[in-house]
Amino acid sequence: MTNKHFQGKYEVELKFCLHSKAEFLKTLSGIHHDVMLQDNIESDWYFDRPDKSLEADNKSICIRTMEPSGIKLWIVKGPEPDRCEATNITNASNAISMLETMGFEVVLKAQKTRSIYFVGAFHITVDSLAGIGDFAEFAIMTDDESQLPDYKAQIEALAQQFGLSEEALQTQSYKQMFMEKASKQRGI
Numbered sequence: 808m809t810n811k812h813f814q815g816k817y818e819v820e821l822k823f824c825l826h827s828k829a830e831f832l833k834t835l836s837g838i839h840h841d842v843m844l845q846d847n848i849e850s851d852w853y854f855d856r857p858d859k860s861l862e863a864d865n866k867s868i869c870i871r872t873m874e875p876s877g878i879k880l881w882i883v884k885g886p887e888p889d890r891c892e893a894t895n896i897t898n899a900s901n902a903i904s905m906l907e908t909m910g911f912e913v914v915l916k917a918q919k920t921r922s923i924y925f926v927g928a929f930h931i932t933v934d935s936l937a938g939i940g941d942f943a944e945f946a947i948m949t950d951d952e953s954q955l956p957d958y959k960a961q962i963e964a965l966a967q968q969f970g971l972s973e974e975a976l977q978t979q980s981y982k983q984m985f986m987e988k989a990s991k992q993r994g995i
Contacts (some may be wrong), residue, residue, distance in 0.1 A: 813930075815948035818891035819958040821966060823975040825941040828933065833932070834969050835924060843923040843930070847873045850918050852903055853982055854911040861885075867982065868911065872899045873921070889955055891948070909925070917985040929965060939984050942977060 827833050854868040855861045861868065866885035873879070881902055882893040896902050907913075920935040932944045945962045949955070967971075977985075 813893065813948055816892050817887075817889045817950065817952055817955060818946055818948045819830075819889060819955055819962060820891075820944055820946035821959070821962050822942055822977045823966060823969075824977050825933075825943055825970040826975070828935070828941040831941075831969060833931065835926075836970065837887040838926060840931075843872070844876050845922040845924060847878075847923075848898050848918060849873050849921050851916070851982075852899075852913050853915040853917070854906050855914045856910060857912055859914075862914075867986050868906065869982075870896075870899050870902050870906070879982045889923055889952075915982060915985055915989070917981065919981065926965065929962065934981070936981065936984065939988060942981075943971070957975045 824988075835968065848870045852870045854870075867883070869880075869882040869884075871878075871882060879896045879899045879902075880893045881896050882891070884891045884901055899933040903913075918937070922933045924931045924933070929947050930943060932946070934944065936942070936944045943966075945966050947958050947962065
């Protein structure tokens with residue numbers, strides 16, 4: 808994760824539900840882009856304290872492994888909606904053990920298939936979540952908080968090039984989607 812696309816403590820991100828992943832990728836093929844990785848399997852371990860205080864404070868801790876790329880990340884989001892920081896780690900198992908030793912609990916294990924593309928300064932992830940659907944996230948990271956509104960407008964314009972409108976906008980996080988799916992499966 809040494810790429811400049813992933814540097815910064817703020818992330819402007821818009822996520823859209825895709826009605827056709829194939830059509831989205833066809834549109835992408837007509838736009839100049841670079842490929843970071845394709846069809847990696849991402850496994851995420853989400854943590855919270857037993858009293859769920861991270862969730863209450865709108866914070867999230869995740870350890871992520873990506874295969875076959877071999878990337879391993881420690882990701883912290885919140886409390887502000889655009890706050891997101893990630894760092895490379897070398898041993899995900901040790902990081903998970905360390906969090907558990909400090910009293911954190913795994914609240915969700917989730918998996919998705921992800922491809923990452925770069926279009927100019929922005930990165931686009933195309934994600935498939937089994938039993939949930941296909942999504943495209945348009946994002947940029949920055950340390951300059953004053954740029955957030957401008958970047959959001961630029962991301963909206965880029966998404967429009969793919970025919971994505973506000974109707975397709977998805978405001979739930981993947982964690983929320985997976986938790987909702989798990990609740991439905993348990994009949995809650």
